Amino acid sequence: MISIEQALKIVEQQEIERKTSDVDLDDSHGFYLSEKISSPFDLPSFDNSAMDGYAVSGIYDYYEIVGEIAAGDTSEKSLQSGEAMRIFTGAKIPSNTTAVVMQERTNEEDSVLHVDERISEGQHIRRQGNELALGETVFAPGHLISPASVGLIGSLGLNRVTVFKKPDVRIISTGNELIPPGESKSEGQIYESNSYALQSALNRFGFECREKTHIKDDFSAVKSGIAEYLDRSDVLLLSGGISVGDYDFVKQALEENGVTQLFYKIFQKPGKPLYFGRKENKFVFALPGNPASSLTCFYIHVLPLLQRFSGAAETGLQRLSIPISHEFEYGSERPIFLKAHVDNQTVSILNRQSSSMIHSMAMGNALVFFDGPKSVPEGEIVEVILI
Numbered sequence: 115m116i117s118i119e120q121a122l123k124i125v126e127q128q129e130i131e132r133k134t135s136d137v138d139l140d141d142s143h144g145f146y147l148s149e150k151i152s153s154p155f156d157l158p159s160f161d162n163s164a165m166d167g168y169a170v171s172g173i174y175d176y177y178e179i180v181g182e183i184a185a186g187d188t189s190e191k192s193l194q195s196g197e198a199m200r201i202f203t204g205a206k207i208p209s210n211t212t213a214v215v216m217q218e219r220t221n222e223e224d225s226v227l228h229v230d231e232r233i234s235e236g237q238h239i240r241r242q243g244n245e246l247a248l249g250e251t252v253f254a255p256g257h258l259i260s261p262a263s264v265g266l267i268g269s270l271g272l273n274r275v276t277v278f279k280k281p282d283v284r285i286i287s288t289g290n291e292l293i294p295p296g297e298s299k300s301e302g303q304i305y306e307s308n309s310y311a312l313q314s315a316l317n318r319f320g321f322e323c324r325e326k327t328h329i330k331d332d333f334s335a336v337k338s339g340i341a342e343y344l345d346r347s348d349v350l351l352l353s354g355g356i357s358v359g360d361y362d363f364v365k366q367a368l369e370e371n372g373v374t375q376l377f378y379k380i381f382q383k384p385g386k387p388l389y390f391g392r393k394e395n396k397f398v399f400a401l402p403g404n405p406a407s408s409l410t411c412f413y414i415h416v417l418p419l420l421q422r423f424s425g426a427a428e429t430g431l432q433r434l435s436i437p438i439s440h441e442f443e444y445g446s447e448r449p450i451f452l453k454a455h456v457d458n459q460t461v462s463i464l465n466r467q468s469s470s471m472i473h474s475m476a477m478g479n480a481l482v483f484f485d486g487p488k489s490v491p492e493g494e495i496v497e498v499i500l501i
C-alpha cells in the first residue's frame with residue numbers, strides 16, 4: 115500500500131506522448147495551449163478614448179469644437195491648443211490631445227465647449243500598449259483556454275490556435291449485480307450508476323467519454339472487453355471488481371492484456387483498492403466499485419492524469435483552507451476525504467459518509483481532507499478541495 119502523495123507522484127512522473135492539433139478559436143475553449151502566444155502588436159494599438167465626450171487640447175475652461183471622431187474612424191486628426199473634438203468610447207485620440215472630458219461634465223453652445231471640472235492631464239485616455247506590449251508573452255504552453263483567454267486571443271487578431279489533443283477516454287463497469295437505470299430490477303440487483311457519474315465528471319472537466327459498456331463478472335468477458343476498449347483508448351476507466359473477492363477479475367485481466375501495474379492500493383479512505391497501470395502510451399485506472407470511492411478517486415487521482423495528458427501546466431482541483439462550522443472527530447488511521455459543503459467561507463462535513471453512499475457527495479460541493487485521526491473544534495481551519 116502506498117501513500118496518497120506517492121500515488122500522485124507516480125501519476126505526475128509519467129512520460130506522456132502528446133499530440134497537437136490546430137483548432138478554430140470558436141472551438142478552443144477548454145483545451146490547453148501547446149504553443150506560446152506573444153502579442154503581435156501593442157494592445158491597445160492606438161491611444162483611444164475611455165468615454166463618450168470631448169478630446170481637448172490644453173487645459174482651459176472652454177474650447178472651440180472643431181469636429182467629431184467616431185469609433186472605427188481611421189483618419190488622422192489633430193487638435194490645436196484651445197480646440198476640442200467630439201469623441202466616443204474606443205475612438206482614436208487626435209494628436210495633441212491633453213485629456214478627454216466626459217460629456218456629462220460639459221455644456222455645448224454655438225460650437226463652444228464649457229468644461230465644469232478641473233481637467234487632469236491624460237484623463238480618460240487609454241494609452242497604446244497599456245494592456246500588452248508588442249512581443250510580450252501572453253500565454254505559455256499548458257495554459258487552459260478560458261472564455262476570457264478566448265477573448266484575449268481574439269483581440270490579438272488570431273482565429274486559430276495550436277492545442278494539445280484530449281485523451282480518448284472509455285469506461286467499463288463490471289459486476290453481475292448491476293442493471294441499467296430505466297429497467298425494472300429484482301431483489302439482489304442494483305442500478306449501475308458509476309459509469310454515469312464518471313461520464314458526467316469527465317464532461318464537467320472538459321473531457322468526453324467516447325464509449326462505455328458493462329461487463330459481467332466473467333474472467334474471459336472482462337479480459338476480452340478490456341482488450342477491445344484498451345485498443346481504442348488513451349485512458350481506460352474501469353469500475354468495480356478490483357478488490358480481493360472471488361469475482362474480482364479486473365487486475366488479472368489487465369495483466370493478461372499486457373498492462374503494467376504502476377500502483378495498486380492507496381492508504382486512503384475511500385478508494386483504497388485503486389489500481390493504476392499503463393501499456394505503452396495508454397493508461398488504465400481500475401476504480402473501486404463503491405460509488406463514493408469511484409468518484410473520489412476520479413477527482414483526486416484520475417483528473418490530474420487526464421489534465422497532464424492534455425498538456426496542462428497545472429493539475430488538480432482548487433484547494434482552500436477555511437474554518438469548519440462545527441466540531442468534528444475522526445478516529446481512523448487512514449487519511450480521509452470527507453464529503454462536505456462549503457458555504458459563506460465555512461465548511462460543514464455532511465452525514466452519510468460511507469463509501470457505498472453517493473448521497474452526501476450529491477448534496478456537497480467539496481471534500482475535507484484529514485491526513486489521519488483528528489479532533490477539531492468549531493472554527494478550526496481545515497483543508498478543503500472544491501469538487
Ligand SMILES: Nc1nc2c(c(=O)[nH]1)N[C@H]1C(S)=C(S)[C@@H](COP(=O)(O)OP(=O)(O)OC[C@H]3O[C@@H](n4cnc5c(N)ncnc54)[C@H](O)[C@@H]3O)O[C@H]1N2
Nearest residue numbers: 287289306307308309354355356357362386402403404407
Ligand atoms: N475482504 C475485503 N473486502 C473488501 C476490501 C478489502 O480490502 N478486503 N475492500 C473494500 C473496499 S475499501 C472497497 S472500496 C470495495 C471495492 O471493491 P471492488 O472494486 O471490487 O468493487 P465491487 O466489489 O465490484 O463493488 C463494490 C460495491 O460497489 C457497488 N458497485 C460496483 N459497481 C457499481 C456501479 N457501476 N454502480 C453502482 N454501484 C456499483 C457494488 O454493488 C458493491 O456494493 O471492496 C471492499 N471489500
Ligand code: MOO
Nearest residue numbers: 384385386407469
Ligand atoms: O476504500 Mo473503500 O473505498 O473504503 O470503501
